[in-house]
Amino acid sequence: MLELKNVSFSVEDAEIIEDISFTLEDNRFLVITGPNGGGKSTLARLIMGIEKPTGGRIIFNGQDITGLGITERARLGIGYAFQNPPRFKGLTVRGLLSLAHGSDLPEDACCEYLTNVGLCSMEYLNRDVDSSLSGGEVKRIEIATLMAKNLGLAMFDEPEAGIDLWSFKMLVESFRSMSKGRHTSVILISHQERIMELADEVLVVANGKIRSYGTRDEILPKLMGEFDEDCAYAHSS
Amino acid sequence: MLDNVVKSLLKSVADIGDIPVEGAYNIRMDGAGAGRRSTENVVIETKADKPGIDIFVKPFTKNERVHIPVVITKTGLSDTVYNDFFIGEGADVTIVAGCGIHNSGCDSARHDGIHRFFIGKGARLKYVEKHYGEGEGTGERVLNPTTVVDMDENSVCEMETVQIRGVDSTVRETSAALGAGAKLIVTERLMTHGRQTARSNMEVQLNGEGASAQIVSRSVARDSSEQVFYPKAVGNSGCKAHVQCDSIIMDGARIRSIPEISANHPDANIVHEAAIGKINGEQMIKLQTLGLTEAEAETVIIDGFLK
Numbered sequence: 001m002l003e004l005k006n007v008s009f010s011v012e013d014a015e016i017i018e019d020i021s022f023t024l025e026d027n028r029f030l031v032i033t034g035p036n037g038g039g040k041s042t043l044a045r046l047i048m049g050i051e052k053p054t055g056g057r058i059i060f061n062g063q064d065i066t067g068l069g070i071t072e073r074a075r076l077g078i079g080y081a082f083q084n085p086p087r088f089k090g091l092t093v094r095g096l097l098s099l100a101h102g103s104d105l106p107e108d109a110c111c112e113y114l115t116n117v118g119l120c121s122m123e124y125l126n127r128d129v130d131s132s133l134s135g136g137e138v139k140r141i142e143i144a145t146l147m148a149k150n151l152g153l154a155m156f157d158e159p160e161a162g163i164d165l166w167s168f169k170m171l172v173e174s175f176r177s178m179s180k181g182r183h184t185s186v187i188l189i190s191h192q193e194r195i196m197e198l199a200d201e202v203l204v205v206a207n208g209k210i211r212s213y214g215t216r217d218e219i220l221p222k223l224m225g226e227f228d229e230d231c232a233y234a235h236s237s
Numbered sequence: 238m239l240d241n242v243v244k245s246l247l248k249s250v251a252d253i254g255d256i257p258v259e260g261a262y263n264i265r266m267d268g269a270g271a272g273r274r275s276t277e278n279v280v281i282e283t284k285a286d287k288p289g290i291d292i293f294v295k296p297f298t299k300n301e302r303v304h305i306p307v308v309i310t311k312t313g314l315s316d317t318v319y320n321d322f323f324i325g326e327g328a329d330v331t332i333v334a335g336c337g338i339h340n341s342g343c344d345s346a347r348h349d350g351i352h353r354f355f356i357g358k359g360a361r362l363k364y365v366e367k368h369y370g371e372g373e374g375t376g377e378r379v380l381n382p383t384t385v386v387d388m389d390e391n392s393v394c395e396m397e398t399v400q401i402r403g404v405d406s407t408v409r410e411t412s413a414a415l416g417a418g419a420k421l422i423v424t425e426r427l428m429t430h431g432r433q434t435a436r437s438n439m440e441v442q443l444n445g446e447g448a449s450a451q452i453v454s455r456s457v458a459r460d461s462s463e464q465v466f467y468p469k470a471v472g473n474s475g476c477k478a479h480v481q482c483d484s485i486i487m488d489g490a491r492i493r494s495i496p497e498i499s500a501n502h503p504d505a506n507i508v509h510e511a512a513i514g515k516i517n518g519e520q521m522i523k524l525q526t527l528g529l530t531e532a533e534a535e536t537v538i539i540d541g542f543l544k
């Protein structure tokens with residue numbers, strides 16, 4: 001179970017996250033959505049420990065993890081697939097998946113994870129995760145690293161970015177099955193309706209604050225209207 | 238019979254733990270020959286006028302490996318050696334060189350290897366050279382390799398040099414002259430720590446039409462070590478060259494990269510890229526999110542970078 005209590009994050013004079021509180025129970029699938037620059041990635045980075053909140057507490061399975069570093073949180077079972085994953089010279093896809101798993105991963109397991117994200121596994125296993133891979137490929141490998149481990153909380157940051165339609169279907173299926181099994185709970189940052197439909201709960205973040213929060217059935221119908229307003233605002237300004 | 242210090246040095250520099258079972262070899266230990274074998278196609282002879290050997294590879298020799306490691310186990314020893322390699326037309330060979338120093342004393346131990354390669358028409362050479370130092374003594378371990386490569390028409394030379402630990406001071410001088418259609422690929426990998434210093438000067442003259450060179454240097458400088466790179470590519474014909482120096486800087490280390498490219502022909506195409514920077518922060522964070530500690534993440538990144 002994850003609890004955020006009045007979490008804030010500011011740099012210099014800018015408030016990036018302002019007083020956000022919510023609770024994610026076990027076996028729940030939360031989708032975070034909202035306009036670009038609203039603070040979604042920052043929220044995930046605060047939960048992972050990459051950024052430290054300037055106010056508030058983060059509680060994971062009853063333990064206050066606000067002061068813990070990234071490695072410690074990872075070892076408690078929190079994982080985060082980056083919006084813009086870094087590339088690594090000289091590290092193979094298999095090597096990266098093995099690091100994620102915590103020990104050498106057998107070839108067939110690697111293949112399964114890669115297939116789940118729509119990559120033809122044999123072609124990728126021994127390739128380096130470097131600039132020879134496209135943005136979409138790196139992105140999918142990043143998602144696969146979170147499949148190599150059972151986590152208490154898995155967070156995916158816009159996993160659909162740079163992914164073709166065919167792979168996208170595959171991905172939605174992977175997330176659907178993930179929501180009943182591999183990880184205890186899942187946070188997915190996304191703009192995709194197809195992905196939002198998988199959610200138990202939806203949290204809309206804008207300007208660093210919670211704009212709305214509720215079950216899928218409460219939030220989704222309202223969302224389209226809100227996005228239209230954002231667009232209208234963007235066009236008129 | 239080789240003792241264990243020597244065997245482990247051989248393992249580190251030449252990928253052999255003992256006398257190689259097959260192929261020609263020459264082992265030099267503490268300034269003198271310690272074993273040699275010539276084969277039908279690869280003949281190794283002692284030089285008459287100075288320390289060192291001549292290695293003759295017969296034309297059209299295929300798939301032979303030659304090992305010529307040097308080990309130094311005596312403190313205070315300074316060893317200079319001249320080795321000449323004559324690779325016959327159309328031959329295809331791999332030469333594994335390398336120098337390991339075990340210095341347990343307080344005086345410096347030094348090896349200066351001057352290697353000259355004459356690569357015949359259409360011949361293909363893969364040359365691997367590893368440098369390694371160890372020993373509990375305070376004496377410096379010094380290696381100054383000089384490499385001169387003369388490449389005839391359409392020959393190919395792939396040169397891989399590695400110096401990852403234990404060498405206190407290095408000045409590496411490399412020069413190459415390429416004939417028409419010759420292709421040179423140099424991969425240099427270097428890591429320095431403590432107060433080590435390393436300098437690498439390289440000059441590649443692309444003389445013949447269609448010659449090409451690709452030089453990749455990857456280095457990591459830690460602690461208060463210092464590195465200087467001075468690669469120079471000169472195009473004297475319609476040729477292609479790409480020089481790439483990529484360094485990771487850590488702690489209080491210092492790195493200087495002074496690339497020089499020059500062209501004396503309108504069809505010369507020469508590119509240089511150089512970058513020095515610390516370990517990428519997002520890479521560190523990514524690996525930590527997988528449960529690695531900072532130190533573990535650093536090791537993974539550096540090992541990959543130097544792979």
Ligand SMILES: Nc1ncnc2c1ncn2[C@@H]1O[C@H](COP(=O)(O)OP(=O)(O)O)[C@@H](O)[C@H]1O
Nearest residue numbers: 011014016034035036037038039040041042043
């Ligand atoms: N460490 C930081 N320093 C300065 N600005 C930041 C920092 N982290 C995030 N921001 C800013 O906060 C805002 C929210 O960013 P982000 O969380 O990436 O939004 P989203 O993921 O919703 O698109 C952006 O304007 C971004 O530039």
Ligand SMILES: [Mg+2]
Nearest residue numbers: 040041042083
């Ligand atoms: Mg984002």
